Amino acid sequence: MEVRYVSNSLEDTKKLALMIGKNLFRGSVISLNGDLGAGKTTFTQSLALSLGIEDKVSSPTFNILKCYFDGSMPFYHIDAYRLEDGTNANIGLEEVIEGDGVCVIEWGQFIKEMVFEPLDIQIKILDNNSREFVITSNFSKYDVIMEDLKEICR
Amino acid sequence: MADKIILGIESSCDETAISILKNDTELLANVVSTQIAVHKKYGGVMPEIASRLHVENIGVVLKEALDTAGITMEEVSAIAVTSGPGLIGALHVGLQCAKTLALMYHKPLIPVHHLSGHIYANEYVKPLVFPCLCIVVSGGNTELVVMDKHLSFNVIGETRDDAIGEAFDKVARVVGLSYPGGVSIDRLSKEGKHTYNLPRPLNDHTYDYSYSGIKTAVINLVNKLKQKGEEVNVPDLARSFQDTAIDLLLDKALPAVDEYNIKQVVLAGGVSANSYLREQVVKRLENKPVDVVIPPIWCTTDNAAMIAKVGSYLYDEKVFAPLSLSANPCWKIEDYRKF
Amino acid sequence: MKVLILDSSNTDLSVGVSIDNKIIYKMSYEAWQRQSEFMIPEIEKAVKETGIELKDFDEILCGKGPGSYTGIRIALTIAKTISVMSGAKLKLISSLRMFGNREKKFIALINARSARSYIGVYDHDQIILEDTILSNEEVKKYIFEHPDYEVYGDLNYLNLKGKEPMIIEGMLSFSSLIKEEENPMSSKPVYLKD
Numbered sequence: 001m002e003v004r005y006v007s008n009s010l011e012d013t014k015k016l017a018l019m020i021g022k023n024l025f026r027g028s029v030i031s032l033n034g035d036l037g038a039g040k041t042t043f044t045q046s047l048a049l050s051l052g053i054e055d056k057v058s059s060p061t062f063n064i065l066k067c068y069f070d071g072s073m074p075f076y077h078i079d080a081y082r083l084e085d086g087t088n089a090n091i092g093l094e095e096v097i098e099g100d101g102v103c104v105i106e107w108g109q110f111i112k113e114m115v116f117e118p119l120d121i122q123i124k125i126l127d128n129n130s131r132e133f134v135i136t137s138n139f140s141k142y143d144v145i146m147e148d149l150k151e152i153c154r
Numbered sequence: 155m156a157d158k159i160i161l162g163i164e165s166s167c168d169e170t171a172i173s174i175l176k177n178d179t180e181l182l183a184n185v186v187s188t189q190i191a192v193h194k195k196y197g198g199v200m201p202e203i204a205s206r207l208h209v210e211n212i213g214v215v216l217k218e219a220l221d222t223a224g225i226t227m228e229e230v231s232a233i234a235v236t237s238g239p240g241l242i243g244a245l246h247v248g249l250q251c252a253k254t255l256a257l258m259y260h261k262p263l264i265p266v267h268h269l270s271g272h273i274y275a276n277e278y279v280k281p282l283v284f285p286c287l288c289i290v291v292s293g294g295n296t297e298l299v300v301m302d303k304h305l306s307f308n309v310i311g312e313t314r315d316d317a318i319g320e321a322f323d324k325v326a327r328v329v330g331l332s333y334p335g336g337v338s339i340d341r342l343s344k345e346g347k348h349t350y351n352l353p354r355p356l357n358d359h360t361y362d363y364s365y366s367g368i369k370t371a372v373i374n375l376v377n378k379l380k381q382k383g384e385e386v387n388v389p390d391l392a393r394s395f396q397d398t399a400i401d402l403l404l405d406k407a408l409p410a411v412d413e414y415n416i417k418q419v420v421l422a423g424g425v426s427a428n429s430y431l432r433e434q435v436v437k438r439l440e441n442k443p444v445d446v447v448i449p450p451i452w453c454t455t456d457n458a459a460m461i462a463k464v465g466s467y468l469y470d471e472k473v474f475a476p477l478s479l480s481a482n483p484c485w486k487i488e489d490y491r492k493f
Numbered sequence: 494m495k496v497l498i499l500d501s502s503n504t505d506l507s508v509g510v511s512i513d514n515k516i517i518y519k520m521s522y523e524a525w526q527r528q529s530e531f532m533i534p535e536i537e538k539a540v541k542e543t544g545i546e547l548k549d550f551d552e553i554l555c556g557k558g559p560g561s562y563t564g565i566r567i568a569l570t571i572a573k574t575i576s577v578m579s580g581a582k583l584k585l586i587s588s589l590r591m592f593g594n595r596e597k598k599f600i601a602l603i604n605a606r607s608a609r610s611y612i613g614v615y616d617h618d619q620i621i622l623e624d625t626i627l628s629n630e631e632v633k634k635y636i637f638e639h640p641d642y643e644v645y646g647d648l649n650y651l652n653l654k655g656k657e658p659m660i661i662e663g664m665l666s667f668s669s670l671i672k673e674e675e676n677p678m679s680s681k682p683v684y685l686k687d
Contacts, residue, residue, distance in 0.1 A: 036324065037370035041315055059316045059366065061324070062294035063241060067484055094606040095526075095561060114607055209566050213577040213678035227578065243563055246529050250570040253533040257540070258547040258578060477537055480530040 001146045003153035005133040006126070013039065014046045016133060019152060020119075021050025023145045024102045026073055031108030031115050034123030039131055040106040043123065047104060048075055060106075065096060074101025080110040119145065160469060161219070161230045161255070162462025165248030166240025166268045167294075170211040172219040173458035174230075178466045181278075182223035184459045187211040212251050227259045232474075234264040234465020236271065237493060238485030239294075245481035253477055262474040264465045267490040268456075269295060270307065272422035274467070275453035275460035283418040283445055289407050289435070292423030293319035293334075298361050298407055299487060300414050305467055307487045310410060311361025318399055319425045321365040325372045325395050329388050339392045340428050346389030350375060352398045354405075361406055368398060400431045404438055411444055418445040427454040497550045497575070498664050499536070501528035501568040502560035502588035503603055504647065508535045509661035510543045518543050519661045528567045536571070548579040552673075554664050557585035558683035559611040559624060560603055565682040576677040583677040584668055589613030589624050592645035592658035594666035600636060602646035602655065610651070611685060614642065618670060626685055 007013045020030075030047075032040045041059050048057045053071035060066040060079040068075040076096045084107070097103050098116050108115045120136040135153070137146050157176055164171040174182040220227070235252035238245060256263040273288045288299040296313040316324070319336060326335025331342065352375075355367035372395055379386050410416065419439060425431065432448050439446050453460065475493050482493065498509035498519075506524035510517055518539050524531050540547060555572035558565040565588070576583040588611075593599035595617055603611040610632045614622035627635070629651055636644055636653070648655035674680045 036328070036373045037366075041366065056312065056314060058313055059320060062317060062320045063239075063483070065242065065483070095563070098606055116607060209570055209573070209682065212570060213573050213680075216574070217577060217678065243566065246563055246566055247570050249529065250532070250567050251574045254547075254571045254574040255578070257533055257537055258575065477533045478530045480527075 001138075001143075002134065002136045003146065003149045005135070005149070005153045007131045007133065009129060010042070013043055013131065014049075015152065016149075017043055017046030018050045019148055020135075020145055021047050023148060024051065024073075025141075026100055026102070027098070027141075028102045029097055029116060029118040030102075030104045030121060031112075031118035032104055032106050032121050032123070033109050034131075035125060038123040038125050040123060043121075043133075044077060044104050044106065048077070051075055051102065065093065067096075074099070076101055076103040078103065078105040078108075080105055080107040083107075084110045117141070156231075157229070158466065158469065159225065159230050160264075160462045160465040161227075161233050162266070162458040162460075162465050163233065163235040163248045163252045164268075164271070164456055164458040164461045165212070165244050166236045166238070167244060167456055169456040170215050170248070171456060171458035171461075172215045173462045174219055174223040174225065175459065175462035175466055178463075181459055181462075182225065183219040184457065185215050185219045185222065186455075186457050187215050209247055212247055216251065227255065227261075230259065230261055232262040232264050232465065232469050234266050234461050234468065236268045236461050237265040237475075237479060238268065238482035240268055240481075240483060242481055242483040245483060249479065249481050253479065257477060262469070262472075263477065263479060264468045264473060265475045265479055265493045266461045266464045266468065267485055267487050268461075269297070269299075269422070269487050270305075270464050270490055271460035272454075273299065273301070273420060274463045275422065275457070276420040276447045276449050277463055278453060278459065279447055279449060282420070285414050285416050286418045286420060287407065287410050287414065287416045288420050288422050289403065289426070290422045291318050291403065291425035291431075293317060293323060293425075295319075295423060296363050296365065296403075297487070298410060300410065300416070305471070305490070307490065309486075309488055310414075311363065311406065313363040313365060314356070315364055315366035316369055318363070318365055318403060319423070321369045321399060322396075322425070324369050325391075328373055328376055329386060329391060331388070331392075334424075336425055336428060339396055340430070342389045343393040343396045343430065346387065346391070346393035348394045348397050349387070349390045350394035352394055354398065354402055361410060363402070363406060365399065368395065368402075396428070396430055400428065400434060403431070404434055408438060411439070411442060416444060418447060420447040421449060424454055424456075427451050494551045495545055495549060496552045496554055496665070496668070497536075497539070497547075497581075498554045498661050499532070499568040499572055500556035500588065500591065500660055500664065501532055502556040502558055502565045504561075505660065506531055506535060507660045508532070508539050509665070510539050510545065511665055514665065516661060516665060521660055526563075528564055532567055532571060547575055550575070550579070550581050552582040552584060552668075554584050554586060554668050556588040556591060556660075556664070557680075558588050559605070559626075559685040560588045562684065565684075569680065569682055573677055573680055576674075582673040583680060584671045584673050585680060586664050586667055586671055587613060587624050587683070590615060590620075590667055591660050591663040593643070594659075594663050595670075596666075597643060598641060599643045599645055600639065601658070602632065602644065602648060602651075604647070604650045605686070614639075616642075624683070624685065
């Protein structure tokens with residue numbers, strides 16, 4: 001199942017994030033992909049907010065993994081940017097990805113083999129402020145999310 | 155009176171380091187096992203490799219530190235260890251070594267916040283003077299911290315997205331420079347001119363930062379030029395980016411000097427090795443009655459001497475942790491007494 | 494000979510003490526993602542109860558993997574630190590082999606995630622299948638084809654029932670077959686997913 005959503009502003013992006021966020025459950029995995037500057041971290045910040053996380057969610061590029069426990073469930077924010085060439089693909093992140101909370105993986109495509117049953121979100125840059133979000137699900141556990149999204153997407 | 159000897163352990167990122175500090179000022183040993191050569195080919199810090207190497211290195215580093223210091227564990231007063239923030243797998247290794255030593259030799263265990271270590275590294279140059287403004291800048295952190303006395307940290311501003319060091323690393327990668335990005339950009343910028351105009355985001359009344367905008371601007375610029383078939387002048391881009399990033403850092407930080415009646419400004423963290431930052435912070439404060447402390451280069455990279463230094467202060471205040479102490483990869487500096 | 498037995502390579506945390514091959518203390522419980530907190534306090538309890546100081550152990554027996562990246566590292570770092578400081582011998586045992594003992598024919602399994610398992614197969618003192626990773630399908634097939642082997646491990650993820658391992662007894666059982674580490678300072682875990 002696939003839906004598309006065009007965002008022309010930060011507000012639009014927040015609306016999408018909220019729509020997805022309210023239906024997330026323990027064991028949700030989101031693989032978030034798009035070029036540098038597409039807004040992956042910005043989207044993740046809005047998603048975290050929808051889970052009640054008030055801590056500043058900043059880029060985990062350097063730390064690879066940042067964890068937030070002040071929301072409705074554990075929130076794991078992974079950035080696989082530095083794991084691109086795959087020679088170091090096995091780094092024990094599976095324990096967090098197949099874990100007890102929500103896991104968002106920026107550049108998830110770089111560690112595809114360990115991203116277990118994800119909801120795929122691709123962000124395309126249309127122009128300065130506009131982005132197209134392509135959300136794809138191949139697993140029935142995300143059906144509720146996808147059904148809800150149909151209301152705001154095309 | 156017996157000597158106060160603090161054994162400090164640091165393994166929050168890519169260094170395995172152990173230091174032994176006597177009576178607050180005398181460094182009996184300062185051993186750092188650098189893994190940079192291994193990480194170079196991965197373009198940054200690989201957390202799992204960092205952890206694996208920590209397990210391999212820790213025994214060697216420990217032995218060497220004790221041999222160099224010429225002391226026995228019985229003479230050690232306490233074990234200070236970085237228990238956060240940092241890469242979780244890496245933190246665990248230093249932490250378990252510290253806890254084992256604490257149990258084995260019945261010594262107090264002192265948890266140290268990694269960034270407080272970077273701030274106190276400056277005390278190897280001269281004592282901190284309060285109120286003190288700490289500009290904490292590294293690969294994973296960009297924070298402005300005001301201290302009105304020892305071990306009192308008030309974060310007045312921080313990055314909302316990318317850390318400044320991370321921006322250096324990403325920009326360097328985009329133009330094909332080697333890791334660590336900050337070193338490459340610093341070096342090349344000396345050969346370049348500030349010819350590219352980059353934006354200055356978050357021009358507001360807060361002390362917060364946003365570096366993702368500059369990063370994106372560089373990427374867009376490079377892509378546009380590529381599309382036009384033009385070459386990027388890498389030294390000029392390095393210079394333009396570095397000038398913008400550092401100017402932005404100081405433009406926002408320096409007004410705090412007046413607002414908080416600051417007597418001393420210190421730099422802390424890996425990016426404080428940047429030559430333009432070191433030059434500009436002195437220059438821009440030369441007409442103010444403020445002391446400026448630039449840490450020596452060996453202090454800017456991760457080391458255990460800075461951990462032992464904080465440990466020394468915490469020892470006096472008996473800030474000891476139980477043996478159930480765990481790593482906290484997201485530990486905030488204001489919470490340094492919460493563990 | 495006083496031996497300290499440690500393992501945190503998977504979901505459990507295990508601490509045992511043996512004197513001349515007889516277990517005089519053991520503690521083993523599920524502590525997933527809490528081993529970093531509890532391992533040392535549990536060792537402290539063992540020291541208090543047995544009256545044997547950490548520096549007085551002659552040998553440390555420790556799980557070397559495969560299993561949880563973080564977990565393996567916790568016990569191994571502790572074991573290495575003790576060994577480096579006191580000179581105690583260090584012996585590393587496969588985290589699969591420790592599920593059984595020298596009197597058995599057994600298959601040991603650990604969830605390696607992404608629909609795979611870590612597997613090791615042993616027949617008394619012999620290693621039938623060296624520790625490796627197989628897909629869960631291959632593992633089920635192997636079990637089916639070897640009905641005379643007992644299967645140890647938490648097999649909920651395979652929808653099967655496995656026998657519960659006695660880790661401390663298992664480690665002690667195999668320890669005489671294991672050579673001590675020549676250079677404990679550089680001892681490394683076994684990750685298998687390399």
